[in-house]
Amino acid sequence: MAYFLLFLTGFIAATIFPASSELLLLALLQQGHVALLLWLSATLGNTLGSCVNWWLGQKLRLYQHKRWFPVSTSQLARAERLFLRYGRWSLLLSWLPVVGDPLTMIAGVLKMPFSIFLLLVAIGKALRYAVLILLALSFF
Known part of the structure; x- marks a missing residue:
């Protein structure tokens, strides 16, 4: 259940809704949950949430003239x-607060190929969670 909750929190955090998967990940790690499963859950949820942003970006232009x-x-x-x-490589920074979510949405607006989008976003988010877990484990 903890892994699903982290997946869900990561998913929500990557969309336009405010949430923080990092705090939950650290709490679960401190409780003794398996670091690899936490990393996979957070990365998968956060990456899929960004895919929702990409999809929304694809649809964004349909509504840009609405009041x-x-x-x-x-x-x-x-x-x-x-x-x-800054190019597609900027998606490696899609995990950053404030700019990450709009970045993934703009990639959709600009019709970036989904496969390239998915690869770059997944790498960036996986690295972020890996670094966070490794730092946390060195302190616990």
């Missing part, structure tokens, strides 16, 4: 320019 749409046309254009400037 309720939360992002202005100029903000969207700026985000696209920044993504194109």
Whole structure:
């Protein structure tokens, strides 16, 4: 159950909803859960949550002219320019707070091939959780 909860928290944390999978991961690690299974659960959940963002990005342009749409046309254009400037490799940083979620969504807006998106996002998120676990284990 703990691994599923971490998966779910990681998934939610990668979407537009505020959540922190890192704190739960550290708590579960300290309770003695298997580090490899925690790493897999967090990485898989967080990566799949980013895939939802990519999919939403694919659909985003359909609604950008609606009054309720939360992002202005100029903000969207700026985000696209920044993504194109730094390229697909910036997805390795999709785990970063604040910029990570919009980054994965813009990749969808720009119709980045899903296979490349998935590979880069998974690598970035897997490395983040691996470093977090290794640091935590050195302190526990």
